Amino acid sequence: MAATMTSSDHTGQVLAVDGVSVRLAGRPILDDVSFTVGPGEFVGLIGANGAGKTTLLRVILGLQPATAGSVSIVGRPAAHGRGLVGYVPQKIHLDPDMPVRARDLVGLGLDGHRLGIPVPSRRRRELVAEMLDAVDASRFADQRVGNLSGGEQQRVMIAHALISKPRLLLLDEPLANLDIRSAQEIISLLAKITSQQQVSVLISAHEMNPLLPVTDRIVYLAAGRAASGTTSEVIREDVLSRLYGYHVDVLNVHGRVLVVAHAGEGFEILAGDQAAAQSAHPDHLPAGTQQ
Amino acid sequence: MSTAFRVLFAPGFFASSPVHVALAIGGIAALVSGIVGTFTVLRGQSYSGHALADLSVTGGSASFLAGISPLWGFAGTGVLAAGIMDMIGIRRPRGRDLATGIVRGAGLGLAALFLYWGTTSTSTTGAAITILFGSMFTISSGVVPLAAAFGLPALAVIAVLYRPLLLSSVSADLAAARGVSVRLAGLACLIAIALAVSLAAMTVGAILSTALLVGPAAIALRLTSTPGRATLMAALIAVAATWVGIVLAYDSFTWPPSHDGWPVSFFIVALIFLGFLAAQLAGRSRRAAAW
Numbered sequence A: 001m002a003a004t005m006t007s008s009d010h011t012g013q014v015l016a017v018d019g020v021s022v023r024l025a026g027r028p029i030l031d032d033v034s035f036t037v038g039p040g041e042f043v044g045l046i047g048a049n050g051a052g053k054t055t056l057l058r059v060i061l062g063l064q065p066a067t068a069g070s071v072s073i074v075g076r077p078a079a080h081g082r083g084l085v086g087y088v089p090q091k092i093h094l095d096p097d098m099p100v101r102a103r104d105l106v107g108l109g110l111d112g113h114r115l116g117i118p119v120p121s122r123r124r125r126e127l128v129a130e131m132l133d134a135v136d137a138s139r140f141a142d143q144r145v146g147n148l149s150g151g152e153q154q155r156v157m158i159a160h161a162l163i164s165k166p167r168l169l170l171l172d173e174p175l176a177n178l179d180i181r182s183a184q185e186i187i188s189l190l191a192k193i194t195s196q197q198q199v200s201v202l203i204s205a206h207e208m209n210p211l212l213p214v215t216d217r218i219v220y221l222a223a224g225r226a227a228s229g230t231t232s233e234v235i236r237e238d239v240l241s242r243l244y245g246y247h248v249d250v251l252n253v254h255g256r257v258l259v260v261a262h263a264g265e266g267f268e269i270l271a272g273d274q275a276a277a278q279s280a281h282p283d284h285l286p287a288g289t290q291q
Numbered sequence B: 001m002s003t004a005f006r007v008l009f010a011p012g013f014f015a016s017s018p019v020h021v022a023l024a025i026g027g028i029a030a031l032v033s034g035i036v037g038t039f040t041v042l043r044g045q046s047y048s049g050h051a052l053a054d055l056s057v058t059g060g061s062a063s064f065l066a067g068i069s070p071l072w073g074f075a076g077t078g079v080l081a082a083g084i085m086d087m088i089g090i091r092r093p094r095g096r097d098l099a100t101g102i103v104r105g106a107g108l109g110l111a112a113l114f115l116y117w118g119t120t121s122t123s124t125t126g127a128a129i130t131i132l133f134g135s136m137f138t139i140s141s142g143v144v145p146l147a148a149a150f151g152l153p154a155l156a157v158i159a160v161l162y163r164p165l166l167l168s169s170v171s172a173d174l175a176a177a178r179g180v181s182v183r184l185a186g187l188a189c190l191i192a193i194a195l196a197v198s199l200a201a202m203t204v205g206a207i208l209s210t211a212l213l214v215g216p217a218a219i220a221l222r223l224t225s226t227p228g229r230a231t232l233m234a235a236l237i238a239v240a241a242t243w244v245g246i247v248l249a250y251d252s253f254t255w256p257p258s259h260d261g262w263p264v265s266f267f268i269v270a271l272i273f274l275g276f277l278a279a280q281l282a283g284r285s286r287r288a289a290a291w
Helices: A053-061 A102-111 A122-134 A150-162 A180-197 A237-244 A274-280 B002-008 B017-042 B046-066 B070-088 B093-122 B126-133 B143-160 B162-170 B172-177 B182-204 B209-223 B227-254 B264-285
Strands: A015-024 A027-037 A042-046 A068-073 A085-088 A168-171 A200-205 A217-222 A225-229 A248-253 A256-263 A266-271
Touching: A015 A053, A027 A053, A027 A068, A027 A200, A042 A053, A042 A180, A053 A068, A053 A085, A053 A168, A053 A200, A085 A150, A085 B172, A102 A122, A102 A150, A102 B162, A122 A150, A150 A168, A150 A180, A180 A200, A217 A237, A225 A237, A237 A248, B017 B046, B017 B143, B017 B162, B017 B182, B017 B209, B017 B227, B017 B264, B046 B070, B046 B093, B046 B126, B046 B182, B046 B209, B070 B093, B070 B143, B070 B182, B093 B126, B143 B162, B143 B182, B162 B172, B162 B182, B172 B182, B182 B209, B182 B264, B209 B227, B209 B264, B227 B264
Parallel strands: A027 A225, A042 A200, A042 A217, A085 A168, A168 A200
Antiparallel strands: A015 A027, A015 A068, A217 A225, A248 A256, A256 A266
16 A cells, blocks of 8 residues: 555655644543544544544544644645545435435535536536446436435435545545445445545444444544554553543454443443444343343 | 417507516516525525515615615615624524524514605605515616616626535535635625515515515426526526516506506516426426436
8 A cells, every 4th residue: 555655745644633632612522632544544433422523524624623733634734635635524414405416416526616607518427427336326316315315325425525536535424324234335335436546534433343344443532532553453441441531341242342331330332333232231131131 | 379469468568668677677687586596495595585585675665765776775785684694693503593583673673664754754655565565667767777787796696606505505514625615605695695685676576575586496496406407497487477477467457456457576476386386296296307
């Protein structure tokens, strides 16, 4: 992968987050977060809801100023790296009444920030068609985005984000609200297409298990702090206990990883996947086994 | 054929100069309303449009007192109100409701005062009817260039910001991440809406102006799935409804009960409403069609 690095990046990293802290209304949201994403790397940003994942992505996008620290994208400050970043925001409501087809939304990924009325060109049409094909969205290309299913909308959003050939793709909880099958399809699609396009990926999720097979490294966010490394470096009791500030257990249940904290007499699943969390929750244990 | 022609166009229609002025002002207003209206509906700003329409009553009635064309007042208060609404916080959904509500209430209070003065000083209810429901056949021909001067900047805003406005109506975050100044684009669009409303208020009156703004766009959004076609179609529908309305109003001078004509506004709004019903039925029979 190092061979794909271009000479223009000073640090050799596509994304470098250095000591970023964010306070909102006096409340610390992120506390000295540092990590890097290298060329072609597929990095999972793991953390519970409210751990600061969206805030971190917004800082990287230059939409949220950091209280301290810096972000550089291919060696440039975040605000100047915009053209190099593709973004798939958290689940957005797409109105079926909106006259925007999948094809139109992907086209806006190419030139949505430009002024003036778009001039239809064969080159633009072909680029859009190729991109739709790459995310396997050609068969619903002419439907309104508001009428598509969650998984189909994600494909269109990914095509929208990738058509401008960014160096870094940020995805905010793209698997939330998807059924397991669609989530798997989106993950394998992402892994395939981003390695073809040689784009680095930072993908946030509160359920880490579906992501673990494809991630090169993960960034684990808890209590506003981050730990990063390979899964085996980060998902460890000592590392995560230090991050959370209290003791947590890492369990391996049928090939799924769960991070569990003791809470009073019971326990709480801090991270894992929904299905595992359901079956491990004390309320779901067979009657009589509860303390 | 010529009998049908004579039935449709009552004698003197083409020679009448009030008709010429009405066709010109109505055409300009409809074109601008249809195009700007598509973006009003797309961006979910119909409520702002309503508030701007109510507020134009304030300016319209003040102009009447001052003895100048109501168009000055319609546009002046509209643009001013657009600025105030942006300042109060039109970007947040709840802030938007409050901002519009507060500005709308204050404006309508003033309108009540101005209309009262207007009515008592001239001892006629003509002012109120003209401002609220329009009176196309009494507009002086000098207003035509003024209407064009207010219409052009509104069309220019849509033409220049076509893609950023479209992208930010899909998702403000998505647009901001691509470097679009969402707030500035929103303010420009609101000013365009205010100008379109003021032109529509000249045509069908302040109260009915949103029917011309939102109606044709609503029809177009049901019949077509691409933003460009919806915009063009809304413009055509608005112009057609306005011109046919003018023809029918001219014909109605021979109609009961009193043989002094039905209001143009009634015909235009009724045509738009019938069009909407037809589009709704057509849409139901081929919902989510690609066209």
